[in-house]
Amino acid sequence: MAENYDVIIIGSGPGGYVAAVRASQLGLKTAIVEREHLGGICLNWGCIPTKALLRSAEVLDHANHAKDYGLVLEGKMSADVKAVVARSRGVSARLNGGVGFLMKKNKVDVIWGEAKITKPGEIVVGKSSKPVVEPQNPVPKNVKGEGTYTAKHIIIATGARPRALPGIEPDGKLIWTYFEAMKPAALPKSLIVMGSGAIGIEFASFYRSMGVDVTVVEVMPTIMPVEDVEVTAIARKQLEKRGMKILTSAKITKVEKAADSLTAHVETADGKVQQITADRMISAVGVQGNIENLGLEAVGVKTDRGCVVIDGYGKTNIAGIYAIGDVAGPPMLAHKAEHEGVVCVEKIAGLSNVHATDKGKVPGCTYCHPQVASVGLTEAKAKEAGRDIRVGRFSFAANGKAIALGEDQGLCKVIFDKKTGELLGAHMVGAEVTELIQGFVVAMNLETTEEELMHTIFPHPTVSETMKEAVLDAYGRVLNA
């Protein structure tokens, strides 16, 4: 007879494994199915290894600017890319092992293989179609194997994969996805990055720091198109100052490949076409949900534009089947996946105070140099929504800590509802902003108004003081500018 659970989760990324831990805490008999790597894309090929690469880039940047800080470092600094990649893979492996430990600690059964839903309440786990990369992401010990399993509740947490543009498909050799970009055998001399969303711009920033000649091509008028235009204008200026070439309102229409290089045909807004030759290209034009081969069509689960359609609690149109994380649509971010996972299982467990996920309060962070972070509406989106707004800004050039850090290029911008004082959005570029944005996220979650923010004491000297000053600026009360 098939082994029966309260909850089976398909996919062990940040959405799936966090949902599993919470389900177990709530007393639900839980299993998680994984076909490739515990921790999903985030731990193995996404958030974490990129941050490890970017940390190496940051240290190298600092070393190269040691003189600015009165330090003498002899000789030219350079990167040993094999060691940089090895460190990044090591960080991933440690966390991948950590997920195995968490499953064991929380008595969650791990089932190894590829899951397919055969009917509501039943899955079949078959042989994985994905190779396991040993020794970085080994199959954990004591896992269950192929077979039929049943559960009252099935949560789809299968994540997403790189999207490809027709005719410019990644080939793993000249045109890379984030998989190849994450572990280059050697550094290319020149690189084109197609797409300037968070993934594209983080890799562009990393490779530029490593000394690679980088050209970013973005079809939209600004880089990081979902971010506030003032913030991205500053980020662009800083990235260009670091030697990155950036083309916006520009489209790669064709790529011609040679033995060890490629030429991209780039059409700009004025209709002109220029050719850019580089050693490699990273295709970073977004991701698409893993909805295939899961039996969704047969069971009747509704999908839209490559993602499973859910309500605010992860429920699909079929009773007993849920979806969370990247496979359930944007914003495709690890913390959104985790939050949806917790909300979903708490609702399943019948907790009374569960709130639907509010996608308007999901922060977004890009860890390029300079960093970019935001939450809520941009100024343009607030105006588009017909909101009467007040905007405050504070430049890092007037912040003591930023100057002391040698990182005085940055901005904090806040948007309030004029009538109610509700914080509608916050946007930051500069040093450590990916750590700072959470202050505004908490404020928005508590439905804070300008009054309360102005009465909050911020520590001195910190870059966080730019947050308070921006709020004061929105009300004509700025102190240090």
Ligand SMILES: Cc1cc2nc3c(=O)[nH]c(=O)nc-3n(C[C@H](O)[C@H](O)[C@H](O)COP(=O)(O)OP(=O)(O)OC[C@H]3O[C@@H](n4cnc5c(N)ncnc54)[C@H](O)[C@@H]3O)c2cc1C
């Ligand atoms: C380069 C890069 C950098 C990123 N940086 C950040 C960042 O800094 N911050 C951030 O918030 N987000 C970042 N992301 C996005 C983040 O990785 C995803 O949002 C997150 O991993 C989504 O989690 P998930 O649980 O939905 O799915 P995933 O992490 O994709 O996990 C899904 C899992 O399901 C498994 N699976 C799929 N189908 C099956 C099946 N049929 N049977 C069994 N198992 C299956 C897969 O093997 C995978 O392990 C980044 C992504 C990339 C690519």
